Amino acid sequence: MSEETQGYLDSLDETHNPDSVNDDGFARVPDNDYQVRLDKLYISRANKGEGRVQCVFEFEVIVGDHAFRKINKYSGMDTAAGLDFLTRDLRKCGIDHFKWSNVELQFPKALDKLFLLNLKTKTKNDKQFQGVYILKELNRDEIMVSKTLANEDVPF
DSSP states (O other): OOHHHHHHHHHHHHHOOGGGSOOOTTSOOOSEEEEEEEEEEEEEEHHHHTSOEEEEEEEEEOSSTTTTOEEEEEEEOSSHHHHHHHHHHHHHTTOOSOOGGGGGGGGGGGTTOEEEEEEEEEEETTEEEEEEEEEEEEOGGGOOOOHHHHHSOOOO
16 A cells, blocks of 8 residues: 555544444335335345245335435245235236246346335234335336425526
8 A cells, every 4th residue: 555545544544433433224224105226136045045935126215315225125935925926016017927937037127117115114923024015116207306406406
């Protein structure tokens, strides 16, 4: 490392304390409705490859106080009811008329689409979990502009 770079890092010790930064990267996003983009969609096994087969939706919040945060939806594929819920979610993402044996081939057409999600915390057997519900696909013109941008003077 150069002396200049080391000098810069030394100066950071005086102006920034890493211990004062709150960890919220993996904290649960609060219950609410969120406008999101579907970033990833894939099938995997839970619990590091040893658990049930599930479909994983990885969404990114695109506006608001939680912009750029990730929301994951895990849909179990081990029961008929779970497959019914997953089928409805895939249809909301534009994936229909498929067979399970090749459903992943259709996943790319759902990526980068915009959706309205609802997060709701529920309690079952004294354990809390957060349900992730795909409400609808959004058109680009349905996306809310952040409050700060909407209140500022726009130069055009």
